Amino acid sequence: MATDTNRIESFGTVSRTVGTAFRYLLLAATLFGIVMLAVFLVQVFNDAIQPLTADAGWHLTFLLTLVVPTVALSGYLYLRTPSALRLGAAVVGTLVVTLMFGAGLAMVFVDVVVPLVWLSYVVALAIPAVTVVGLEAADRRLPFTVRTGLTVAVAALSLLFVPGVVQTVPFVPTDWMIVALTIGGPLALVVAGRFGSLTDRRGGLAAGVVALGAVAVLSLLGPFVGIDPLPMSVLAAVAFVPTAAYAASAALSRPADRAGLALPVVVVGGAFLGAFVANLAGFAGPESWVDWQFLTSAHSSDPVAAGLYPAIAGSILLMVTVAALSFPLGVGAAVYLEEYAPDNRLTRLIDVNISNLAGVPSVVYGLLGLGVFVTYLGQSTGTVLLGGATLALLILPVVIISSREAIRSVPEEMRQASYGMGATRWQTVKNVILPRAFPGILTGTILSLGRAIGETAPLIMIGAPNVLFSTPTELSDKVSAMPLQVYSWATTFAGDDFYNGLVPAGVVVLLVVLLAMNSVAIVLRNKYQTEA
Amino acid sequence: MSNDTPMTQNEEASTESETGSADPTGDTLVETDVSSGLDGGTPQRSTSRTLIESKNVNVWYNDDQALKDISMEIPENRVTAMIGPSGCGKSTFLRCINRMNDLIDAARVEGELTLRGKNVYDDDVDPVALRRRVGMVFQKPNPFPKSIYDNVAYGLEIQNKSGDHDEIVEQSLKRAALWDEVKDRLDESGLELSGGQQQRLCIARAIAPDPEVLLMDEPASALDPVATSQIEDLIADLAEEYTVVIVTHNMQQAARISDKTAVFLTGGELVEFADTQKVFENPESQRVEDYITGKFG
Numbered sequence: 082m083a084t085d086t087n088r089i090e091s092f093g094t095v096s097r098t099v100g101t102a103f104r105y106l107l108l109a110a111t112l113f114g115i116v117m118l119a120v121f122l123v124q125v126f127n128d129a130i131q132p133l134t135a136d137a138g139w140h141l142t143f144l145l146t147l148v149v150p151t152v153a154l155s156g157y158l159y160l161r162t163p164s165a166l167r168l169g170a171a172v173v174g175t176l177v178v179t180l181m182f183g184a185g186l187a188m189v190f191v192d193v194v195v196p197l198v199w200l201s202y203v204v205a206l207a208i209p210a211v212t213v214v215g216l217e218a219a220d221r222r223l224p225f226t227v228r229t230g231l232t233v234a235v236a237a238l239s240l241l242f243v244p245g246v247v248q249t250v251p252f253v254p255t256d257w258m259i260v261a262l263t264i265g266g267p268l269a270l271v272v273a274g275r276f277g278s279l280t281d282r283r284g285g286l287a288a289g290v291v292a293l294g295a296v297a298v299l300s301l302l303g304p305f306v307g308i309d310p311l312p313m314s315v316l317a318a319v320a321f322v323p324t325a326a327y328a329a330s331a332a333l334s335r336p337a338d339r340a341g342l343a344l345p346v347v348v349v350g351g352a353f354l355g356a357f358v359a360n361l362a363g364f365a366g367p368e369s370w371v372d373w374q375f376l377t378s379a380h381s382s383d384p385v386a387a388g389l390y391p392a393i394a395g396s397i398l399l400m401v402t403v404a405a406l407s408f409p410l411g412v413g414a415a416v417y418l419e420e421y422a423p424d425n426r427l428t429r430l431i432d433v434n435i436s437n438l439a440g441v442p443s444v445v446y447g448l449l450g451l452g453v454f455v456t457y458l459g460q461s462t463g464t465v466l467l468g469g470a471t472l473a474l475l476i477l478p479v480v481i482i483s484s485r486e487a488i489r490s491v492p493e494e495m496r497q498a499s500y501g502m503g504a505t506r507w508q509t510v511k512n513v514i515l516p517r518a519f520p521g522i523l524t525g526t527i528l529s530l531g532r533a534i535g536e537t538a539p540l541i542m543i544g545a546p547n548v549l550f551s552t553p554t555e556l557s558d559k560v561s562a563m564p565l566q567v568y569s570w571a572t573t574f575a576g577d578d579f580y581n582g583l584v585p586a587g588v589v590v591l592l593v594v595l596l597a598m599n600s601v602a603i604v605l606r607n608k609y610q611t612e613a
Numbered sequence: 614m615s616n617d618t619p620m621t622q623n624e625e626a627s628t629e630s631e632t633g634s635a636d637p638t639g640d641t642l643v644e645t646d647v648s649s650g651l652d653g654g655t656p657q658r659s660t661s662r663t664l665i666e667s668k669n670v671n672v673w674y675n676d677d678q679a680l681k682d683i684s685m686e687i688p689e690n691r692v693t694a695m696i697g698p699s700g701c702g703k704s705t706f707l708r709c710i711n712r713m714n715d716l717i718d719a720a721r722v723e724g725e726l727t728l729r730g731k732n733v734y735d736d737d738v739d740p741v742a743l744r745r746r747v748g749m750v751f752q753k754p755n756p757f758p759k760s761i762y763d764n765v766a767y768g769l770e771i772q773n774k775s776g777d778h779d780e781i782v783e784q785s786l787k788r789a790a791l792w793d794e795v796k797d798r799l800d801e802s803g804l805e806l807s808g809g810q811q812q813r814l815c816i817a818r819a820i821a822p823d824p825e826v827l828l829m830d831e832p833a834s835a836l837d838p839v840a841t842s843q844i845e846d847l848i849a850d851l852a853e854e855y856t857v858v859i860v861t862h863n864m865q866q867a868a869r870i871s872d873k874t875a876v877f878l879t880g881g882e883l884v885e886f887a888d889t890q891k892v893f894e895n896p897e898s899q900r901v902e903d904y905i906t907g908k909f910g
Contacts, residue, residue: 278800424718494755500716502818503745504771512771517758 169344370586402469411480447542462544483525694871748819754811756803768822809840
């Protein structure tokens with residue numbers, strides 16, 4: 082039969098040997114760096130925390146109260162409703178990251194900024210902000226110059242007089258009340274808006290009142306667990322209440338995933354239960370170098386008494402200064418280059434140079450900072466302002482490049498739509514491009530800040546002290562930073578305990594802060610990607 | 614004419630066009646006979662004034678000439694379709710009308726293109742102000758990543774228009790035949806709508822500031838047949854209040870919805886411009902007949 086004669090016995094095979102070899106080579110290349118880093122980090126964490134010095138009973142207690150329930154619950158959720166597990170993990174992650182930011186902010190309020198001064202400036206800035214909103218609402222036909230003039234005048238007068246007035250008002254609210262109001266107030270508004278859209282007006286109002294009340298109550302309860310009301314109010318307003326609000330709003334909007342909220346309960350409850358049981362039974366924990374004393378005291382020649390506190394505070398202050406300087410400059414340059422600049426030889430030259438500047442060694446930027454700010458502008462060496470300005474210069478090219486990427490990724494159709502509606506360039510940038518590019522810009526900026534926080538060389542070049550015993554409280558104070566302190570422990574004080582204990586401990590703190598910052602960037606990026 | 618009360622302006626505009634034949638200003642009158650079966654949807658109208666007139670418009674992209682000596686008169690409150698093969702310059706011509714080509718560095722326009730007698734390429738014409746009178750809908754639906762309400766109100770916001778924005782947004786969405794589908798979710802993102810809904814949202818956005826002309830660059834080419842038919846019905850309705858200029862690849866679409874048709878052929882030439890019925894049933898040029906009957910292009 083015809084069909085039989087045309088029958089194909091086999092299609093033959095095509096060799097894939099080279100392709101397979103290539104594939105596994107690529108896998109090896111991918112894993113090489115990651116595995117090396119993992120081995121190194123495990124060693125550092127082992128040296129810093131020394132988990133093996135703890136009693137077996139201590140490990141067993143936490144295994145039973147924390148690890149086993151968490152793993153069991155996660156496995157159960159993973160098999161039943163994976164989205165619930167993601168929600169639970171997100172709540173735990175939010176709690177951890179916000180707690181760290183809250184701790185950093187609490188440090189600022191306790192040691193750097195007097196809450197009353199903070200309040201006076203908040204009031205002074207709130208007045209022009211209210212003016213702007215009022216002008217918008219009152220008459221949208223007011224000429225631009227009049228509006229701008231009024232706003233600038235109000236802002237200048239307000240900044241000039243209001244702080245002084247507020248600081249001399251006879252009735253002074255206590256510090257924690259100031260924080261609870263200035264941070265808890267906006268938080269309550271956000272919570273009210275979120276719950277208002279989930280339920281109704283009254284629900285939102287109630288949620289906002291509950292949030293503000295919770296901040297106040299937690300602040301007052303702080304002393305009972307050994308935390309002063311001021312830091313407790315910061316922690317409550319930045320970490321506890323926002324996390325609880327996030328969990329509650331998720332429970333309302335995603336009823337199917339409610340089971341996932343058991344995960345944070347199990348994790349937090351297990352940790353406390355474990356600590357309680359271990360304490361009761363007298364099991365000794367690990368002799369960790371990273372402990373409360375390490376985080377809260379200054380350097381000392383005795384390694385056991387030495388700590389990282391002034392360096393942590395210095396790093397936080399430097400980051401605030403760097404962000405305040407590099408963000409407006411970098412984003413401004415990026416917007417100009419992407420949206421306004423003509424495509425000519427000069428802009429292409431600037432393009433190439435910005436890319437090259439991103440690769441210039443950081444020590445050169447240190448020299449630049451020293452030359453420009455100290456020699457020419459007569460700044461004193463090693464101050465917060467000088468360090469911040471130098472590090473800002475260092476990351477400026479990266480901020481510009483990543484912001485330009487973000488702006489470029491705004492689809493051309495959006496610009497066309499806006500221009501087609503008769504929008505000016507400024508209106509298009511303000512209403513369409515910046516809102517759309519903002520998450521990307523923020524991601525890039527946070528990742529560059531992560532680079533700045535780990536820099537040592539530029540700070541050495543500008544004469545920042547390696548060791549600092551007092552926390553800087555002003556822009557003109559001497560500043561140190563975490564990597565500098567770690568570097569000095571590894572070189573100047575190269576005793577055995579310094580080298581094997583304090584250095585890893587400092588590295589761990591630095592890495593954890595870095596990861597917390599990057600996690601914010603990752604969350605922003607994921608949110609951005611799902612929206613795009 | 615004041616822009617304060619958009620509804621009034623529309624009424625004025627349509628009144629003018631109805632009494633256009635008696636207009637003493639002596640504007641060119643274009644005979645537009647659309648009574649035949651090609652265009653059953655649109656109401657019967659006889660004559661209309663010229664709103665847009667182009668005289669010898671040439672466009673270059675760097676050294677490549679995209680349009681050659683285009684001269685045509687686009688009537689007011691009518692649908693004028695532009696058809697032709699890809700790359701024939703029909704979209705380029707559309708973008709000349711609201712000077713969107715200004716945004717392309719390489720583009721150069723010569724000739725005269727008047728809107729209500731004023732050359733839009735005069736030195737004293739602000740292209741941004743021009744675009745506020747000439748709405749545009751693009752090939753791919755391009756709502757902003759904002760709420761449905763903010764999308765429609767965008768033109769009102771950037772033009773600082775006074776008046777009740779809620780009312781204008783509602784009216785625009787109704788005119789774009791989208792209101793019933795979105796009235797309960799004006800706060801949701803415009804990107805969550807389907808493709809056809811997004812395009813109607815873009816039309817609502819374009820008509821909210823009450824332009825005189827609505828330019829549409831292949832508005833239905835990215836949509837499925839059902840959404841396409843909705844958009845086509847909408848265009849017929851819009852022509853009662855606006856002058857619509859539409860670029861399309863789809864010849865049946867041009868035949869269904871337009872009063873006048875311009876056929877562009879390769880090389881940027883305007884080969885034929887006449888009443889739609891005439892172009893499709895009895896074209897003067899052999900090349901147009903070949904194109905329409907599918908022998909070429």
